[in-house]
Amino acid sequence: MTITTFDHKLSSFTHNIYDVNFFGDRIRTLVTNSPSMVESCILEIELIHRKRLGRLIVGLDAEHHPNFNYKNEHPIATLQLCVGHRCLIFQMIHAPDIPQCLEDLLLNDKYSFVGVKVGEDVENLERSYNLSVGNAIDLRTLAAEQVQVFGMNMMELKQAGLKDLSERILGKKLEKPKQTRLSNWDDRKLSSDQVQYACLDAFVSFEIARILKTNPAYSFKHSSSQRLVPVNGLVILVSSSVCLEAPIRVACLYRHRIVGHGSLVLAYSSRFLDWLVIPEDLGSILLRGRAQLGDQALLGGGHHREMRRWAFRGGHWGLYFGFGGEIKRLCLVLRWRWLDVRQCCPTHNIYDVTFFGDRIRTLATNSPSMVESWISEIEFIHRKRLGRLIVGLYTEHWYPIATLQLCVGHRCLFFHMIHTSSIPQALKNFLLNKSYSFVGFKVEEGLKRLEKVYNLSVGNVIDLTTLAAQVLGRDMEESKKAGLEDLCEKVLRKKVAKKKVVEFIGRGISSDQLNGVAERKNRTILNMVRSMLKDKNMPNSFWAEAVLCAVYLLNRCPTNSLDTKTPQEAWSSHKPSVSHLRVFGSIAYIKVPEARRTKLEDKGEKCILVGYGDRTMGYRLYNPVTKKVIFSRDVIFEENESWNWDQTKASRSAELIPEEETREVATEP
DNA sequence: CCCTCTGTGGAAATTTAGTT
DNA sequence: AACTAAATTTCCACAGAGGG
Numbered sequence: 001m002t003i004t005t006f007d008h009k010l011s012s013f014t015h016n017i018y019d020v021n022f023f024g025d026r027i028r029t030l031v032t033n034s035p036s037m038v039e040s041c042i043l044e045i046e047l048i049h050r051k052r053l054g055r056l057i058v059g060l061d062a063e064h065h066p067n068f069n070y071k072n073e074h075p076i077a078t079l080q081l082c083v084g085h086r087c088l089i090f091q092m093i094h095a096p097d098i099p100q101c102l103e104d105l106l107l108n109d110k111y112s113f114v115g116v117k118v119g120e121d122v123e124n125l126e127r128s129y130n131l132s133v134g135n136a137i138d139l140r141t142l143a144a145e146q147v148q149v150f151g152m153n154m155m156e157l158k159q160a161g162l163k164d165l166s167e168r169i170l171g172k173k174l175e176k177p178k179q180t181r182l183s184n185w186d187d188r189k190l191s192s193d194q195v196q197y198a199c200l201d202a203f204v205s206f207e208i209a210r211i212l213k214t215n216p217a218y219s220f221k222h223s224s225s226q227r228l229v230p231v232n233g234l235v236i237l238v239s240s241s242v243c244l245e246a247p248i249r250v251a252c253l254y255r256h257r258i259v260g261h262g263s264l265v266l267a268y269s270s271r272f273l274d275w276l277v278i279p280e281d282l283g284s285i286l287l288r289g290r291a292q293l294g295d296q297a298l299l300g301g302g303h304h305r306e307m308r309r310w311a312f313r314g315g316h317w318g319l320y321f322g323f324g325g326e327i328k329r330l331c332l333v334l335r336w337r338w339l340d341v342r343q344c345c346p347t348h349n350i351y352d353v354t355f356f357g358d359r360i361r362t363l364a365t366n367s368p369s370m371v372e373s374w375i376s377e378i379e380f381i382h383r384k385r386l387g388r389l390i391v392g393l394y395t396e397h398w399y400p401i402a403t404l405q406l407c408v409g410h411r412c413l414f415f416h417m418i419h420t421s422s423i424p425q426a427l428k429n430f431l432l433n434k435s436y437s438f439v440g441f442k443v444e445e446g447l448k449r450l451e452k453v454y455n456l457s458v459g460n461v462i463d464l465t466t467l468a469a470q471v472l473g474r475d476m477e478e479s480k481k482a483g484l485e486d487l488c489e490k491v492l493r494k495k496v497a498k499k500k501v502v503e504f505i506g507r508g509i510s511s512d513q514l515n516g517v518a519e520r521k522n523r524t525i526l527n528m529v530r531s532m533l534k535d536k537n538m539p540n541s542f543w544a545e546a547v548l549c550a551v552y553l554l555n556r557c558p559t560n561s562l563d564t565k566t567p568q569e570a571w572s573s574h575k576p577s578v579s580h581l582r583v584f585g586s587i588a589y590i591k592v593p594e595a596r597r598t599k600l601e602d603k604g605e606k607c608i609l610v611g612y613g614d615r616t617m618g619y620r621l622y623n624p625v626t627k628k629v630i631f632s633r634d635v636i637f638e639e640n641e642s643w644n645w646d647q648t649k650a651s652r653s654a655e656l657i658p659e660e661e662t663r664e665v666a667t668e669p
Numbered sequence: 670c671c672c673t674c675t676g677t678g679g680a681a682a683t684t685t686a687g688t689t
Numbered sequence: 690a691a692c693t694a695a696a697t698t699t700c701c702a703c704a705g706a707g708g709g
Contacts, residue, residue, distance in 0.1 A: 062689090063689070064689060065689075066688095066689045066690080066691090074689080116687085116688085117687075117688060117693095117694095120688075120689090120693090124689095161686070161687050161688080162687090163687095164686095164687095181688085181689070182689075182690095185689080
């Protein structure tokens, strides 16, 4: 047992002493209703901690009879104070009077009284006993501000309870049984469960506050048994336009666990912090596989809004979708990037991005030393015009800044700041250099974050819109409104004399430009998905499969942009076969192998086609009865038929099957 | 030009977790 | 059981883009 209580069973009516053991911490607890005992206990505590009276942290909590009926409010029954391994449980409701020294203690504003929802307790104390507390700090606010993950504040802790905080920050599981919580706190003789509950409430509050105060910017590192991965988000990375159907890499980091391999199972994530794009080089924690199907469709309406918010915050997402249902409000972000993520070395990679004949050599890295060498290389190449060097600057900012992109001439740097160990001094100096002009498009927000998160400031920033307005001599307003894409087109087409503008646009556009393509593609795909689902009258919850299927098909359709080649061909240089394609949502019968079949079993399993195999030839089939996705090659199709979904729904509601649906994605055979 | 769809911002409504 | 605060979802109105 990690939590135990030992009752000393003192024979006194007015007080008793317990030893509460909490993961090796023994907390000596005095339970009393006598003011004199309280007085002596406070004196003792002040004596023990006499050296740090100036900044003493006191865990504070109060219990009262549960409000089963709101009309009669119950006064506070017990007040718990905890400092170090001493805890005082004062049964105020049975005390003849309140000792003066308690009053003074609470009023002393050198002490911080911490607790979850301490404000209410304080209010209650004031109302019932006319006691006011000088300096009360709500633990949740403290935690939210102090606990940082990759520089982000864990704002979600604002709503966490003590149990949650204890688990996350102390790594210790605090039991708060409802039975005890709602027990009768007015009793003169508290049960040992109650004592334990009351004591631990205060102690854990104290302990959390102590840890938070002593380690500011506490960052989840200390747990020994589990690997604490602090982001409960999920990230999908998809490389170029062809790659959407390629195995989606999913990093699912929830609380301490990385769940599953192959299929993603997130039990619960109603609140997640933020997206975090995890570059390939963290391959060890990237899982391969498809996320599970959700219950709720997120195409249009409803959750869509949610998607938008995140997507917007993330900057320039190409394609984004969300999952609902079982995976609660977990969103998937699919993104088209110009970056080729297929070949990645742990710390850096080099890409050649071609933009209308300009080949831009791009270094993507998270290693400070690589950044340093990039900078020195640039400074060497352009050594003759260091005095008036123009640097294209762009930040892909979700929170905090994830990448910083710099571009000079045909060299581009893609710095994953969020995954870097340190910011090299060379970069700091580079950015601060007054003789360089950093040209950016709408980078104010990014710069702000740069400054805030990484303490990097940029010396000489020129906003592209302003510059363009000046150079083009057009109506300022019009140019200011123009997007980068717009600007690019105008400037390039008009062949404006000022070459520098052209130059920067040529470089800086890379990600934006192609994102535009992705955004357009998004629509096409959504249209396809909609019609696919409607045609076979499938429930919207299949949108994810439909999207994958649509992309699969698109990749096998010739497009003009590739000289009427299919994307698949462009990617893998051999013509894709289309003979195996079948109508999405049609009925499929899986042949059960003779050997595995008993005499009475059905010959085939009736399923619905929901997609194609990732790598290997085959079909993904959904069995509406077992609600599982199966992967199979040996299938017979009835393309004209479709599943009667209405009937399934009706029978489901009639049987009142509980809502838990464990869908699985079968691993490849 | 009209129609449809999507994106956006704000407000209101609803849900959720936490408290005793 | 009752209540609160925060988070999330829904709703509404409107603008802008793109297809026909």
